[in-house]
Amino acid sequence: MSEVRLQVQNLCKTFGITKAVQNVSFNINKGEVHALIGENGSGKSTLTNMLTGIYSIDSGTFILDGKEIHPRNQVEANKEGVSIIVQELGTLDGLTVAENIFLGHEDMFVKFGIKNTNAMNRRATELLHQYGFDKIKASDPIENYNFEDRKLVEIVKATYFNPKIVVIDETTTALSQEGREELYKHMNRIRAEGNTVIFISHDLPEILDKSDTITILRDGVYIDTIKSADVDEDGLKKLMVGREVSGAYYRADYGEKISDEVVLSVKNVTVPGLIKNVNFDLHKGEILGFGGLSESGMHEIGKAIFGASYDREGSVTLADGTQINDIPTAIKHSIAYTSKDRDNESIVMNQSIGDNIVLPSLDDLANSAHLLSDKKLKEFANKFAVEMSVKMVNTDQFVSDLSGGNKQKVVLARWIGKDSDIVVLDSPTRGIDIKVKQDIYQLMDQMRKNGKSIIMISEELMELIGMCDRILIMKDGELNGELDRSPELNENLLISKMV
Ligand code: ADP
Numbered sequence: 303m304s305e306v307r308l309q310v311q312n313l314c315k316t317f318g319i320t321k322a323v324q325n326v327s328f329n330i331n332k333g334e335v336h337a338l339i340g341e342n343g344s345g346k347s348t349l350t351n352m353l354t355g356i357y358s359i360d361s362g363t364f365i366l367d368g369k370e371i372h373p374r375n376q377v378e379a380n381k382e383g384v385s386i387i388v389q390e391l392g393t394l395d396g397l398t399v400a401e402n403i404f405l406g407h408e409d410m411f412v413k414f415g416i417k418n419t420n421a422m423n424r425r426a427t428e429l430l431h432q433y434g435f436d437k438i439k440a441s442d443p444i445e446n447y448n449f450e451d452r453k454l455v456e457i458v459k460a461t462y463f464n465p466k467i468v469v470i471d472e473t474t475t476a477l478s479q480e481g482r483e484e485l486y487k488h489m490n491r492i493r494a495e496g497n498t499v500i501f502i503s504h505d506l507p508e509i510l511d512k513s514d515t516i517t518i519l520r521d522g523v524y525i526d527t528i529k530s531a532d533v534d535e536d537g538l539k540k541l542m543v544g545r546e547v548s549g550a551y552y553r554a555d556y557g558e559k560i561s562d563e564v565v566l567s568v569k570n571v572t573v574p575g576l577i578k579n580v581n582f583d584l585h586k587g588e589i590l591g592f593g594g595l596s597e598s599g600m601h602e603i604g605k606a607i608f609g610a611s612y613d614r615e616g617s618v619t620l621a622d623g624t625q626i627n628d629i630p631t632a633i634k635h636s637i638a639y640t641s642k643d644r645d646n647e648s649i650v651m652n653q654s655i656g657d658n659i660v661l662p663s664l665d666d667l668a669n670s671a672h673l674l675s676d677k678k679l680k681e682f683a684n685k686f687a688v689e690m691s692v693k694m695v696n697t698d699q700f701v702s703d704l705s706g707g708n709k710q711k712v713v714l715a716r717w718i719g720k721d722s723d724i725v726v727l728d729s730p731t732r733g734i735d736i737k738v739k740q741d742i743y744q745l746m747d748q749m750r751k752n753g754k755s756i757i758m759i760s761e762e763l764m765e766l767i768g769m770c771d772r773i774l775i776m777k778d779g780e781l782n783g784e785l786d787r788s789p790e791l792n793e794n795l796l797i798s799k800m801v
Pocket residue numbers: 317320321322340341342343344345346347348349693703704705706
């Protein structure tokens with residue numbers, strides 16, 4: 303019999319009219335990886351944020367090793383032996399790597415009222431070395447590192463003190479395969495030491511592979527807790543959405559001819575250190591995919607097309623001869639772009655849903671005297687938020703409050719509203735659950751049928767195979783192969799060109 307570590311009892315949390323967590327009760331054991339799954343907005347982050355002191359509890363209790371705990375912030379949660387790697391960025395700018403790791407626990411390095419920075423850096427360096435993250439320097443400002451490396455720092459921060467429970471909230475989608483392997487190693491170590499991991503991910507094969515037990519939430523309500531060995535992917539999907547989901551949510555058509563009309567031509571594009579001499583044409587009504595390892599340069603392609611890489615050489619030309627060299631020109635000529643790094647590059651977090659949607663369309667919405675009517679802006683924002691079925695109270699709600707899938711819907715609503723002809727989507731379904739994924743795939747298919755052209759950059763090979771007319775594979779910054787849409791395509795064919 304496994305021993306209970308955490309009892310969740312009658313837990314509730316509401317935000318305005320949203321019942322984010324409704325009377326949820328279940329147990330989590332010692333020495334297990336306990337997955338928490340559910341569609342976007344089902345309450346996973348709200349529950350774990352309450353456990354780790356980020357959110358207050360409306361009602362209900364957490365009992366850890368037989369004792370009720372009430373952490374009021376993350377530092378207090380750490381002292382109870384509970385830590386979290388949050389879904390969003392969990393490190394703070396303006397601090398060094400070491401200061402981030404020990405945030406709130408600096409007293410370890412204070413003697414006679416003086417903080418010993420050297421000792422703190424030494425300890426951080428030791429830990430980074432122990433975790434195999436030697437490329438990260440303890441004394442560097444955290445801003446020197448990209449999202450993925452900052453997540454690695456968070457792994458150290460959340461686990462170095464051997465907590466009883468570590469929550470990992472959708473961290474793996476931000477990591478490359480290498481980073482994931484690192485994380486799995488630490489998950490296994492925590493479990494082997496008799497401690498507990500609460501693991502949140504949208505990647506169902508990953509959930510089945512890495513967890514011992516799975517709890518399913520739906521719309522804030524507890525559905526079930528089951529052993530991972532007793533269920534398969536389809537079973538999980540069914541529990542998550544409460545109905546059968548057909549596996550076929552990709553495009554079903556094959557053999558459609560791509561139009562000869564070229565809408566965008568990329569010639570000899572080079573970004574020093576990232577991509578070399580890339581050439582391709584994008585056709586009208588085509589979904590053109592880019593695949594590769596995450597460092598292959600494919601993510602830079604999107605930026606280069608959108609005029610967002612600064613030292614780009616070569617040309618990006620539209621059918622009418624317009625050269626795209628900067629973002630304003632790209633937007634003016636109906637090019638849309640959504641970044642892989644949604645939270646930092648695609649969305650303005652501290653603005654409302656409405657403000658985010660109208661952003662690129664402000665010129666079109668202004669009257670002849672260049673004035674903007676509030677009413678018109680509101681109607682416009684509302685129309686496209688509703689069209690994308692963004693789960694919200696109204697468009698005045700801040701995007702920072704939305705779940706990942708709903709943020710992505712806001713980003714897409716913005717470009718649908720702008721009626722862009724060329725849409726560059728970098729990792730559009732990253733960290734998004736199956737229902738919203740399905741919506742996004744359907745939207746892409748509809749756009750294609752309406753004659754829009756789409757570039758989809760993705761690390762998910764199945765979605766490239768399922769959605770694209772053509773797939774270009776990048777390797778070490780260069781194009782390394784082209785595959786046409788076909789029912790015969792499989793992941794191995796793509797991988798053989800990627801590595
Ligand atoms: P999940 O992590 O399962 O995707 P969340 O716990 O983030 O879901 O969200 C559950 C519900 O609570 C959603 O409807 C979301 O919009 C809402 N919500 C979450 N955090 C906040 C917040 N800080 N303010 C308002 N609403 C929130």
